[in-house]
Amino acid sequence: MLDIQQVSFAYPGHAPALKEVSLTVAAGDFIGLAGRNGSGKTTLTRLMVGLAKPVSGQVLLDGQNTIQCGPATMARAIGYVFQNPDRQIFRDTVAQEVAFGPEQMEWSDSERAEAVAAALNMTGLESVAAAYPRGLTRSFRQRVAIASALALKPRLLILDEPTSGQDAEEKAQLMNLLDQLNQQGIGVILVTHDMELLLAHSRRAVVLHQGEKVFDGPTEELFAAAAATQVTEWGLRVPDVAAVAGKLEKPLGAVRSVEELADRIEGQLRGDEREKSGAPV
Amino acid sequence: MKNLAPLCNLLLTIMLSVWTVLLWDPLPLAALLALELMLIGYAGQAGKLARPIFGLTLVAGFFAIIQLPFDVAVPTAIASGLKMMVMTVAFLLLFATTKLPGLTAALVKQAHIPYEYAFLFTSALRFVPDFLAESQAVREAQTCRGYVPSRNPVKRLISYAAMVEPMVLRAISRSETMAMSLELRGFGSARRTFSQQIEFRGRDYLVLAVLAALTAVVVIYR
Numbered sequence: 003m004l005d006i007q008q009v010s011f012a013y014p015g016h017a018p019a020l021k022e023v024s025l026t027v028a029a030g031d032f033i034g035l036a037g038r039n040g041s042g043k044t045t046l047t048r049l050m051v052g053l054a055k056p057v058s059g060q061v062l063l064d065g066q067n068t069i070q071c072g073p074a075t076m077a078r079a080i081g082y083v084f085q086n087p088d089r090q091i092f093r094d095t096v097a098q099e100v101a102f103g104p105e106q107m108e109w110s111d112s113e114r115a116e117a118v119a120a121a122l123n124m125t126g127l128e129s130v131a132a133a134y135p136r137g138l139t140r141s142f143r144q145r146v147a148i149a150s151a152l153a154l155k156p157r158l159l160i161l162d163e164p165t166s167g168q169d170a171e172e173k174a175q176l177m178n179l180l181d182q183l184n185q186q187g188i189g190v191i192l193v194t195h196d197m198e199l200l201l202a203h204s205r206r207a208v209v210l211h212q213g214e215k216v217f218d219g220p221t222e223e224l225f226a227a228a229a230a231t232q233v234t235e236w237g238l239r240v241p242d243v244a245a246v247a248g249k250l251e252k253p254l255g256a257v258r259s260v261e262e263l264a265d266r267i268e269g270q271l272r273g274d275e276r277e278k279s280g281a282p283v
Numbered sequence: 284m285k286n287l288a289p290l291c292n293l294l295l296t297i298m299l300s301v302w303t304v305l306l307w308d309p310l311p312l313a314a315l316l317a318l319e320l321m322l323i324g325y326a327g328q329a330g331k332l333a334r335p336i337f338g339l340t341l342v343a344g345f346f347a348i349i350q351l352p353f354d355v356a357v358p359t360a361i362a363s364g365l366k367m368m369v370m371t372v373a374f375l376l377l378f379a380t381t382k383l384p385g386l387t388a389a390l391v392k393q394a395h396i397p398y399e400y401a402f403l404f405t406s407a408l409r410f411v412p413d414f415l416a417e418s419q420a421v422r423e424a425q426t427c428r429g430y431v432p433s434r435n436p437v438k439r440l441i442s443y444a445a446m447v448e449p450m451v452l453r454a455i456s457r458s459e460t461m462a463m464s465l466e467l468r469g470f471g472s473a474r475r476t477f478s479q480q481i482e483f484r485g486r487d488y489l490v491l492a493v494l495a496a497l498t499a500v501v502v503i504y505r
Contacts, residue, residue: 074429
């Protein structure tokens with residue numbers, strides 16, 4: 003659905019932030035976008051939603067060049083969730099807050115009510131629909147921001163560091179929500195420094211380094227033993243699970259979580275015991 | 284100007300403003316503007332201030348032109364635009380060449396203004412760039428939710444709530460955090476010292492003498 007072709011970008015008076023980056027985002031993708039601070043991650047996502055315009059190259063949405071489209075137009079197709087939800091929340095109730103986008107689109111009352119109800123349902127916010135959004139926890143406020151983006155029925159959701167400032171449980175809940183949305187067909191681009199989350203949830207990883215795309219492929223390949231050295235050079239941390247899996251004598255293949263690692267090791271040990279006892283494997 | 288004492292820079296700004304108020308002839312006002320631009324160039328701030336000065340020129344031009352339909356004489360309209368520009372550029376020059384902690388120290392130790400007031404003044408200035416960055420971030424967040432300013436002025440005014448409310452709420456929250464942070468670092472204690480070099484040196488006295496002489500010329504000229 004989204005095709006970024008040879009895009010370059012530079013902020014006035016600064017070195018290029020992006021150098022001829024190409025990226026294709028298919029419907030329903032779950033992409034983890036990683037890279038050290040200043041590598042161009044946020045700039046790339048800003049170009050996707052029209053907050054910035056490329057110096058060269060083009061961003062195509064369903065084959066159409068988006069150079070003339072501002073973020074308000076792009077919001078119908080691509081939802082953008084900023085790191086800090088407090089920069090957008092201003093209404094008295096969660097439902098009113100979520101209704102802001104549909105109101106801007108001048109949808110009819112019934113369309114608006116349907117969009118708000120669906121967004122609240124998708125994000126599990128029905129129970130707090132009448133609550134004052136600023137009184138909610140950071141995790142819930144982040145959900146309100148996601149619901150606000152979903153109310154415009156986008157096909158792709160971009161989230162810039164959505165888990166920052168949240169505890170482990172809140173992070174897990176938020177990531178489960180993103181998994182659910184992705185299963186419903188909404189594409190997700192997750193900008194993150196948290197490599198554990200990236201490995202556990204995104205199917206595809208894209209790494210930017212000094213404004214260039216240096217990796218684009220299955221997430222587990224990013225952290226495979228051979229690539230691990232390069233990963234640290236790009237400023238990323240190899241998740242503990244991948245590091246342990248990579249150090250084992252017998253390769254375990256792709257491992258995404260501690261549970262998966264434990265299962266594989268257990269399976270391998272059972273296999274070894276059977277081999278020793280001469281029982282059929 | 285970076286080598287002058289902060290109070291000397293402040294006095295220069297004040298005197299430029301005083302001269303601007305006293306003068307109504309476009310020619311000397313243009314000369315004052317030229318002097319300010321030369322000082323900006325000398326201070327090595329031309330590149331940094333080029334954009335705001337360009338924007339200011341447009342506003343000043345508009346300000347001058349908009350007076351013409353109301354039977355204001357052309358020289359007076361031009362002088363009004365120049366006055367606005369000279370005064371604003373004077374402050375741009377001050378803030379581009381003077382460090383705010385130095386200015387605070389000068390206000391307290393040399394101008395004998397209570398520290399709380401001096402701090403209030405300089406910290407308010409320090410937050411201007413933060414405030415602009417915050418307003419930009421809020422605008423981007425709302426446009427990504429479909430916000431487009433309406434062409435209808437009334438609707439447009441109402442819709443500004445989407446920008447203003449998050450900014451005000453964030454500002455309140457930040458001010459609370461800052462107040463706590465200041466108190467935790469001993470703000471308001473009876474004795475305090477400054478590490479900035481603010482003493483007048485030979486060149487500062489020379490500038491003050493020139494300022495006094497020019498003020499006398501301006502008073503006589505008008």
